[in-house]
Amino acid sequence: MNVRAAKKLRPLACAVFVLTIAAGCSPRPNDGSQDDKAAEPASAASGKVTLKMMENLTNPQRTAILKDMIASFEEEHPNIRVDLISPPFDQADETIGTMLAAKVQLDVVEVRDVNIADYVSKDYIEPLDAYAATWHDFATVANIPRSVGMVKDKLYFIANGLYERQLYYRKDWFDQLHLTPPATWQELYETAAKLTDPANNRYGFSFRGAKGGNSVYDTMIRTYNGERMKVDDGAFLVDGTTIYSSPEARQALDLFTRLYQDASPPESLYFGFEEQVNAFTSGQTAILLQDSDVIQTLQAKMKPGVWATAPMPTGPSGKALITVGAAGWGIPVQSSHKDEAWKLIAYLSSPQQNIELGKKYGLVPIHTLAASDPFFMTGPYQPLIEMTNNPATYIYYRLPIGYPSYLGWEKESRTTIQEMLLGRATIEETLAKWDAFWKEQQRLMQ
Known part of the structure; x- marks a missing residue:
């Protein structure tokens, strides 16, 4: 195989490797007797769903926060299990893009303002307008986080915070x-x-x-x-x-x-x-x-x-x-569990969870309710308020x-x-x- 061909195959190999590691090294119990493909029908038959979720702006501190939030979600939704995939930061864009192009099973993916138009043009992600229309917390999402997640007046991701x-x-x-x-x-x-x-x-x-x-x-x-x-x-x-x-x-x-x-x-x-x-x-x-x-x-x-x-x-x-x-959560078109994926996105994007993420990781929350929180109005955050x-x-x-x-x-x-x-x-x-x-x-x- 020549070098050029090897380079073309490298992103796909990396994507498959990341997904394999995420599926095979899950910290949750697994009887080890069957692979994921064999386990899927049993899971579906029992009414349980496993969501594959992939972050992009990977950071050990943020990943730990997300895992805690996901654990709380799973407690409230015992029939939904979430596998969080965290590719290395420098490889995330390429890995996610390759997996979306190959229609690898993903249910929630972190979309960025810099790649949203590319994803939409390639039909990688679903519009979220119908979901957002019935989400009661959408009323307090500020204008800027709404706009960064939109292309041609359609909403494609719910921001998890503002940078x-x-x-x-x-x-x-x-x-x-x-x-x-x-x-x-x-x-x-x-x-x-x-x-x-x-x-x-x-x-x-x-x-x-x-x-x-x-x-x-x-x-x-x-x-x-x-x-x-x-x-x-x-x-x-x-x-x-x-x-x-x-x-x-x-x-x-x-x-x-x-x-x-x-x-x-x-x-x-x-x-x-x-x-x-x-x-x-x-x-x-x-x-x-x-x-x-x-x-x-x-x-x-x-x-x-x-x-x-x-x-x-x-x-x-x-x-x-x-x-x-901004970056935030979107739903790939190939997801087999779009309704459950939206439940996860809505939970992570709720005022309580989103403001908690902002405080723990240093992001500006997406909800207008955070504007009156003293945490974001004093100390190192104060210039942000001054500019606003x-x-x-x-x-x-x-x-x-x-x-x-x-x-x-x-x-x-x-x-x-x-x-x-x-x-x-x-x-x-x-x-x-x-x-x-x-x-x-x-x-x-x-």
Whole structure:
């Protein structure tokens, strides 16, 4: 078998391996005398159903929380058993996509805002509108979590929490130099440069150049474009051109380049989420831009008073363009137990369970009932409330998740930005590629 063929088969092999492990190593009693296929009819005959549930944003802490919630669900629904499959984070997108394409039996799958349009275009997941219409808790689901789970006015997943970005900084370092948290991107660069001391392995900014790194330079470019942004389509300006075609995009990407060159660990060009966060918690870097789910990690690894939070930086216009990301539970079209799958989703998405998940894992809950909870209005969460309550400065926009190729954008931009930062392409060449990418996506949608 040649290398190319082996690479094509690897995702399917990984998917089958994950499913086999999940089915064969269940912690619940099994007489071991028959495999899953043989056990299914007996289960159905006895009125019991086994749901295969697969998470995407796998994290040991969150997985443990989910297992506790699932155990409570099973106590309330003794005829439903849930097998939670937790693929490695870096392989989850590929594994889930392969399993959905192969119609492997799954009943509940974690869908992300970045892949929902792709899943819908390939007919991988069911619309949930009919279920939501009879779900009494849907009345308190806020507008943003509703919108992120929709494509063409149909609902495809119920968000399990919102990922909203803010600035985290080493308060001890800042106090030593009598610095204040940066309010603008320019100030962020200048402050990070002041805090950088390569001889002592100290850097001002916790850079992320691997998977997910586009969240920083895309945010900068959108913020520098300011109110010219088309807020319901984050890849374009109100005049119909892409956000990468403007002079402001050139200015933002130049500052981003200097932020890496002058204030970030050289090896951070290849940092992913864990490396980026570890650099901050270990004392290598001073400023971190991350979603609120990182709060639990910082609290566990850092002493109180060492770090603090602040709102996202603004651009030259005094505005900050910010967005809210989400992932949540959907039902694959091949599920044999859709009604039972919805019961599980409704249970996990109830105000009680969802707010508990938010508190334990650091997500912003999807229900409006959480807005009055002191837990989310004080301490490290306070800047999130501050940004929400100041829409004149902090302008929310929608990621261009409606384009089926949005998931491919992260890979495309990651490759080109690394080439640029390594000196193999200019800023102008990089922006031209990005502009062409989104023009093509726009053409395909017409």
